[in-house]
Amino acid sequence: MEDRIYCYHCMTYHPAGQMRRVDTPRGERWRCIRSIAGASNSTAERDAFGGRQTELNRLRARQLQESATPRSRSFSY
Numbered sequence: 001m002e003d004r005i006y007c008y009h010c011m012t013y014h015p016a017g018q019m020r021r022v023d024t025p026r027g028e029r030w031r032c033i034r035s036i037a038g039a040s041n042s043t044a045e046r047d048a049f050g051g052r053q054t055e056l057n058r059l060r061a062r063q064l065q066e067s068a069t070p071r072s073r074s075f076s077y
């Protein structure tokens with residue numbers, strides 16, 4: 001018999017070996033490593049994509065600003 005623990009994320013039971021205890025605002029809960037890995041992966045991809053977009057937007061904004069006002073170079077990073 002394998003121990004099974006209730007996964008609050010999937011709302012079902014998983015083998016204890018796949019479960020990790022996580023802190024939530026409502027206290028400790030058990031969640032399977034698969035759901036944790038999936039959440040962190042999607043978050044990382046979203047952050048990377050958002051970072052690229054932000055960088056592109058900043059470059060474009062700077063180009064626009066420099067072409068429009070060639071003398072304003074006060075915003076050096």
Ligand SMILES: [Zn+2]
Nearest residue numbers: 007010032035
């Ligand atoms: Zn689960």
